[in-house]
Amino acid sequence: MQTHLRGDATEATVIAELKRRAIPVSKPVGDNERYDVLVETPENRILRVQIKTGRLTDGKIDFHTRSQHTNSTGNSYEKYDGDVDYFFVYTPELETIHVVGEWEFDSSMKLRVEEPEQVHHTINWAEEYEFDERWPPQSDDCNRAMRSQIVDTVAAELKRHELSVARSLNLDGCDIIVESDGKQFQRITVTPGWLRDGCVTFDPGSTDRERLDWFVVYAAELKTCYLVSSDEFDKSISLRVDDDVQNRPQINWAEEYELGSRVDQLT
Known part of the structure; x- marks a missing residue:
């Protein structure tokens, strides 16, 4: 056949x-x-x-x-x-x-x-x-495995930008630690992003943002990482991908948050 x-x-x-x-x-x-x-x-x-x-x-x-x-x-x-x-x-x-x-x-x-x-x-x-x-299928097993895969993807992308990267093993809410040129450390949590209505959205959940410096949002549909500071939003933030909207000052344009364009803020 x-x-x-x-x-x-x-x-x-x-x-x-x-x-x-x-x-x-x-x-x-x-x-x-x-x-x-x-x-x-x-x-x-x-x-x-x-x-x-x-x-x-x-x-x-x-x-x-x-x-x-x-x-x-x-x-x-x-x-x-x-x-x-x-x-x-x-x-x-x-x-x-x-x-x-x-x-x-x-x-x-x-x-x-x-x-x-x-x-x-x-x-x-x-x-x-x-x-x-x-x-x-058991959702917890799936979610843990998928999240681990996303962290691996983000760690590889950070390494591609020649950053010193360490995977966190036991720090609650922190997935990756990046060492900057000044021997300072940036604490990063990794989270999946979803493309909805022309925006990338993510759920910060109950993450203790006071212990974190950055969120890296990985949108699998776009194969793109976005870097968002923990103090750049209150409860949530949406990153606009589709420009088919009325241009308003409060729009957070996704391209401005792409990891490649902001990676210097980690050094």
């Missing part, structure tokens, strides 16, 4: 199974999104799901963890990198669906079905990822 036909068959099978279980599922209009479907949990959380075909080889389920694009030079592959929340992997030979979080692997993953000759602690046992074992 051709690749695209196999993918269509897998997607139809998974969607049918979700409907059979009375799990709300939606299909995006057009081909602009990197996820295949949106799935709603009993807690009313919306998850972006990429559906993959698993291949049973040598006692393991293997599946592609990157998207493939064909151009004039051949095939290119791109990591999903935060564009989806979960992979639903359907293996036709077993007629099973496995659920894997996007944060649970780097560039590849195999699910072990049969006992190997030597058992190693790094084995990902397929039974632990079966749909019934993992549905509905």
